[in-house]
Amino acid sequence: DTGVSQDPRHKITKRGQNVTFRCDPISEHNRLYWYRQTLGQGPEFLTYFQNEAQLEKSRLLSDRFSAERPKGSFSTLEIQRTEQGDSAMYLCASSSDLGSYNEQFFGPGTRLTVL
Amino acid sequence: GQQLNQSPQSMFIQEGEDVSMNCTSSSIFNTWLWYKQDPGEGPVLLIALYKAGELTSNGRLTAQFGITRKDSFLNISASIPSDVGIYFCAGQLGRNFNKFYFGSGTKLNVKP
Numbered sequence: 001d002t003g004v005s006q007d008p009r010h011k012i013t014k015r016g017q018n019v020t021f022r023c024d025p026i027s028e029h030n031r032l033y034w035y036r037q038t039l040g041q042g043p044e045f046l047t048y049f050q051n052e053a054q055l056e057k058s059r060l061l062s063d064r065f066s067a068e069r070p071k072g073s074f075s076t077l078e079i080q081r082t083e084q085g086d087s088a089m090y091l092c093a094s095s096s097d098l099g100s101y102n103e104q105f106f107g108p109g110t111r112l113t114v115l
Numbered sequence: 116g117q118q119l120n121q122s123p124q125s126m127f128i129q130e131g132e133d134v135s136m137n138c139t140s141s142s143i144f145n146t147w148l149w150y151k152q153d154p155g156e157g158p159v160l161l162i163a164l165y166k167a168g169e170l171t172s173n174g175r176l177t178a179q180f181g182i183t184r185k186d187s188f189l190n191i192s193a194s195i196p197s198d199v200g201i202y203f204c205a206g207q208l209g210r211n212f213n214k215f216y217f218g219s220g221t222k223l224n225v226k227p
């Protein structure tokens with residue numbers, strides 16, 4: 001399967017714990033995006049990487065959130081000192097910068113539940 | 116942030132009926148994408164639109180990029196039970212390739 005993959009698919013944690021999610025984009029895609037989706041809403045942009053450079057961050061991405069893409073391939077999203085309000089689906093998407101099109105392809109998401 | 120108004124919020128239709136949903140904004144977008152999301156899964160791209168007035172089909176799905184560039188619609192013809200899911204529009208502003216703004220979704224229910 002050559003689509004976007006995310007791990008884990010589900011994570012249950014206690015408030016105050018740190019969690020880390022991984023995203024593997026489509027192999028030839030150099031752009032990678034993180035979104036957060038809460039129940040009944042569409043995805044909300046969190047951050048964007050072009051290769052290994054993090055070029056844009058939403059104000060939704062508080063100081064407790066950090067994302068990396070060290071080698072321009074897979075990416076990790078870490079949430080420190082989790083809060084109940086962090087419970088959501090975290091989606092990763094990737095796209096290519098070839099041409100002028102920007103079709104974003106999503107992974108299956110990581111469902112986070114903070115108790 | 117930008118607000119995309121997607122309507123209707125939900126629809127209950129009979130199998131075989133046609134469906135129409137739309138997305139509007141006060142801002143001008145240069146790209147519209149339509150996605151379908153099943154429970155517990157990520158959104159799946161259905162159709163991409165890049166030019167004002169563009170009409171694009173993908174099987175039973177047809178989407179159009181509004182002439183004003185502030186709206187888009189998605190039609191599904193001859194609906195089937197597997198069309199059930201949540202449909203999202205996503206718009207990209209100007210030449211910013213970095214992010215899309217999503218509507219809140221249209222939940223489609225198809226009765227066999």
